[in-house]
Amino acid sequence: MVKWLAGPEQAGLRRAYLEWLRRRLPKWFPGETFPEMHDLQEAYEMITNRFEEWKERQRLAGVAQGVEQGRAQGVELGRREGERALVLRLIQHRFGDAPTTLRLRLQSASQAELENLADRVLDATSVDDLFQ
Numbered sequence: 363m364v365k366w367l368a369g370p371e372q373a374g375l376r377r378a379y380l381e382w383l384r385r386r387l388p389k390w391f392p393g394e395t396f397p398e399m400h401d402l403q404e405a406y407e408m409i410t411n412r413f414e415e416w417k418e419r420q421r422l423a424g425v426a427q428g429v430e431q432g433r434a435q436g437v438e439l440g441r442r443e444g445e446r447a448l449v450l451r452l453i454q455h456r457f458g459d460a461p462t463t464l465r466l467r468l469q470s471a472s473q474a475e476l477e478n479l480a481d482r483v484l485d486a487t488s489v490d491d492l493f494q
Contacts, residue, residue, distance in 0.1 A: 367379065367402060376401070376402055379402065380399060380401065380402055380405060383399070383405050384396070384399065387409075391416065396408070438473075441473065442472075442473050442476065445473060445476040445477065445480065446468050446469070446471065446476055448480060449468060449476050449479045449480050449483065450465070450468055452480065452483045452484075453479075453483055453489065453492070456483060456486070457488065457489050460489070461489075464489060467493075479492055
């Protein structure tokens with residue numbers, strides 16, 4: 363497009379396009395500062411040079427977001443595993459060795475179900491009472 367607009371008959375269109383870029387770039391890239399651009403060739407070179415920088419910044423932001431999501435998921439998983447281990451220990455302490463079916467049930471239990479079981483184990487008279 364820069365080549366097509368290079369002809370003298372396109373001077374007005376070049377100026378209009380450059381002005382349009384001056385106004386749009388800050389909206390497309392909030393927080394970025396842009397040097398004064400006097401012609402389309404300068405604008406083209408500036409955008410080309412900054413593109414890799416912008417792309418890398420976006421990639422790093424995506425990585426940071428992914429790390430944060432992974433951390434949050436890890437915390438949630440750790441919390442659930444800790445709750446599961448605690449409930450199993452309470453059941454074993456109160457009723458003796460837990461059967462395999464109970465262990466499997468605990469493996470598939472949600473955080474809320476595990477919390478409910480932790481409360482119920484204190485009052486239950488048998489393992490069967492936990493699930494009624």
